[in-house]
Amino acid sequence: xxxxxxxxxxxxxxxxxxxxxxxxxxxxxxxxxxxxxxxxxxxxxxxxxxxxxxxxxxxxxxxxxxxxxxxxxxxxxxxxxxxxxxxxxxxxxxxxxxxxxxxxxxxxxxxxxxxxxxxxxxxxxxxxxxxxxxxxxxxxxxxxxxxxxxxxxxxxxxxxxxxxxxxxxxxxxxxxxxxxxxxxxxxxxxxxxxxxxxxxxxxxxxxxxxxxxxxxxxxxxxxxxxxxxxxxxxxx
Amino acid sequence: xxxxxxxxxxxxxxxxxxxxxxxxxxxxxxxxxxxxxxxxxxxxxxxxxxxxxxxxxxxxxxxxxxxxxxxxxxxxxxxxxxxxxxxxxxxxxxxxxxxxxxxxxxxxxxxxxxxxxxxxxxxxxxxxxxxxxxxxxxxxxxxxxxxxxxxxxxxxxxxxxxxxxxxxxxxxxxxxxxxxxxxxxxxxxxxxxxxxxxxxxxxxxxxxxxxxxxxxxxxxxxxxxxxxxxxxxxxxxxxxxxxxxxxxxxxxxxxxxxxxxxxxxxxxxxxxxxxxxxxxxxxxxxxxxxxxxxxxxxxxxxxxxxxxxxxxxxxxxxxxxxxxxxxxxxxxxxxxxxxxxxxxxxxxxxxxxxxxxxxxxxxxxxxxxxxxxxxxxxxxxxxxxxxxxxxxxxxxxxxxxxxxxx
Numbered sequence: 001x002x003x004x005x006x007x008x009x010x011x012x013x014x015x016x017x018x019x020x021x022x023x024x025x026x027x028x029x030x031x032x033x034x035x036x037x038x039x040x041x042x043x044x045x046x047x048x049x050x051x052x053x054x055x056x057x058x059x060x061x062x063x064x065x066x067x068x069x070x071x072x073x074x075x076x077x078x079x080x081x082x083x084x085x086x087x088x089x090x091x092x093x094x095x096x097x098x099x100x101x102x103x104x105x106x107x108x109x110x111x112x113x114x115x116x117x118x119x120x121x122x123x124x125x126x127x128x129x130x131x132x133x134x135x136x137x138x139x140x141x142x143x144x145x146x147x148x149x150x151x152x153x154x155x156x157x158x159x160x161x162x163x164x165x166x167x168x169x170x171x172x173x174x175x176x177x178x179x180x181x182x183x184x185x186x187x188x189x190x191x192x193x194x195x196x197x198x199x200x201x202x203x204x205x206x207x208x209x210x211x212x213x214x215x216x217x218x219x220x221x222x223x224x225x226x227x228x229x230x231x232x233x234x235x236x
Numbered sequence: 237x238x239x240x241x242x243x244x245x246x247x248x249x250x251x252x253x254x255x256x257x258x259x260x261x262x263x264x265x266x267x268x269x270x271x272x273x274x275x276x277x278x279x280x281x282x283x284x285x286x287x288x289x290x291x292x293x294x295x296x297x298x299x300x301x302x303x304x305x306x307x308x309x310x311x312x313x314x315x316x317x318x319x320x321x322x323x324x325x326x327x328x329x330x331x332x333x334x335x336x337x338x339x340x341x342x343x344x345x346x347x348x349x350x351x352x353x354x355x356x357x358x359x360x361x362x363x364x365x366x367x368x369x370x371x372x373x374x375x376x377x378x379x380x381x382x383x384x385x386x387x388x389x390x391x392x393x394x395x396x397x398x399x400x401x402x403x404x405x406x407x408x409x410x411x412x413x414x415x416x417x418x419x420x421x422x423x424x425x426x427x428x429x430x431x432x433x434x435x436x437x438x439x440x441x442x443x444x445x446x447x448x449x450x451x452x453x454x455x456x457x458x459x460x461x462x463x464x465x466x467x468x469x470x471x472x473x474x475x476x477x478x479x480x481x482x483x484x485x486x487x488x489x490x491x492x493x494x495x496x497x498x499x500x501x502x503x504x505x506x507x508x509x510x511x512x513x514x515x516x517x518x519x520x521x522x523x524x525x526x527x528x529x530x531x532x533x534x535x536x537x538x539x540x541x542x543x544x545x546x547x548x549x550x551x552x553x554x555x556x557x558x559x560x561x562x563x564x565x566x567x568x569x570x571x572x573x574x575x576x577x578x579x580x581x582x583x584x585x586x587x588x589x590x591x592x593x594x595x596x597x598x599x600x601x602x603x604x605x606x607x608x609x610x611x612x613x614x615x616x617x618x619x620x621x622x623x624x625x626x627x628x629x630x631x632x633x634x635x636x637x638x639x640x641x642x
Contacts, residue, residue, distance in 0.1 A: 050480060076482035084480060090473035093466070101470050104463070105482035153482070 009058035036209035079156030091135025102152030196233035259540035287438035293445035301499025307537035309492035310472030315386020321519035323504020348412035359501020367493035405515025535612030561587035
């Protein structure tokens with residue numbers, strides 16, 4: 001059984017239907033990418049998983065539990081953590097306090113300290129800036145902090161929403177390198193990206209979302225080579 | 237505007253230097269030396285000055301409490317005086333003869349020390365009661381609801397005259413009593429141990445107030461650095477992100493509200509006991525606003541700043557402005573404009589004119605302070621950093637609201 005399983009998820013914004021019967025799965029150890037154009041429903045899918053929205057139809061199973069109606073603040077405790085789109089840092093809090101917030105629900109100070117060290121190992125830049133306010137960091141550093149904060153919750157599943165958004169090409173490279181590294185440490189990742197090319201390179205498997213429905217699925221490589229995907233998303 | 241910009245630079249402090257330890261030291265030393273100074277400078281008649289500072293202490297306590305709600309958790313509470321009233325009336329009900337004239341028909345006289353805590357819990361309970369349905373609201377809406385609550389509570393006390401004596405208020409409240417007290421030459425008496433010593437002297441109130449404030453400052457500072465304190469700030473910064481970190485936002489906001497209310501109730505009980513009188517007139521909207529101004533002016537979120545702000549605003553509103561008319565008369569005479577003093581036709585006399593202009597002058601003082609030091613007198617380092625280095629916010633809270641309520 002998969003770690004995370006969405007079955008036939010619908011989502012509504014008022015009367016607008018943002019998702020139609022989305023069915024996706026993430027297995028242990030995988031990087032799964034969700035690609036699609038603006039407004040396809042990628043972020044909505046993540047919001048539904050993290051409990052910020054509740055779907056009228058369909059079910060979400062995580063780790064053998066039904067989490068379809070679980071409120072947002074309890075989802076983290078179950079082990080799903082999202083680094084949200086637009087990063088959503090706490091701008092007027094220090095870098096270190098942002099990271100501490102990531103570990104808000106954890107009761108093992110020693111483990112938290114260990115993970116903090118691990119985050120600093122992954123992002124040495126953050127270590128130099130522990131007492132700086134998050135809002136004064138550069139875009140790339142903010143993205144690093146957002147990922148670091150998500151890691152602090154010791155997630156069983158990490159969800160990244162547009163980690164490359166608004167970053168310089170060199171930083172995009174770094175961020176995807178880090179996605180690989182995190183995954184190599186055994187954390188499964190659900191990756192939502194507009195930068196389809198990069199996402200498909202990193203992902204083991206991927207889904208293509210179009211106006212709220214999954215229209216294609218396959219391994220990262222398959223989709224990279226698929227003519228449809230190339231035309232629509234890779235600009236080849 | 238050039239002047240303001242230059243002045244602001246002159247006034248600006250180095251954000252790398254933390255002024256808090258220095259301010260705490262000055263405040264502590266000042267609190268100890270003040271009574272001595274008051275007595276010496278007036279030749280032993282300093283009771284009034286000491287009493288005034290004890291009253292100011294009530295406002296400091298209120299400001300520290302409201303700072304938890306507004307400064308830490310970012311919830312704009314415009315009806316904070318309501319909890320102050322609830323604390324004061326709790327003391328009036330539980331520590332005076334007043335209950336004799338109510339349907340209860342029997343006086344309740346609980347000791348001050350116990351009522352202090354009852355007042356705290358009653359106010360906190362009302363905080364929860366108000367918070368539970370309203371804390372789902374955000375920003376401006378919460379401010380409006382709390383404003384309503386702040387208007388309702390004094391009116392209830394005013395109109396529920398069977399229980400509260402209405403506009404007359406409740407007077408002759410019990411004075412605090414110490415079960416044991418060592419009397420001696422320092423209070424001008426012979427050395428002996430007295431039982432059930434009644435606290436009447438302003439000095440005793442002053443000492444109690446300083447001790448209470450000390451305890452509260454330590455408490456609030458620990459709260460701020462705790463996990464709860466971080467959660468408050470996270471909710472203030474980005475509620476959705478805080479929820480995504482596992483913070484139960486409704487509960488954490490309720491907690492801030494209840495703790496803020498508790499401080500207010502605590503201060504209210506003390507106020508009732510010291511003044512020995514409560515009346516619905518003492519808890520109006522202006523009180524809520526004054527406390528808010530104290531926080532903003534002092535440096536929102538930073539305790540030493542809040543204390544300094546409270547002292548300053550208290551001094552301006554309760555001492556400086558009322559003293560202004562006679563002062564103006566005196567100065568006018570001194571600089572040879574004695575002709576301005578007596579009323580003449582439409583001119584009411586400089587003293588009366590100053591009296592009429594009180595609020596204008598208060599306003600000008602506030603506007604000037606905010607122009608010269610927008611970060612507050614003693615801001616937290618965080619706020620200082622934010623203003624000097626700039627914080628980029630991709631999304632404002634309004635964006636978040638629009639998005640999440642869609």
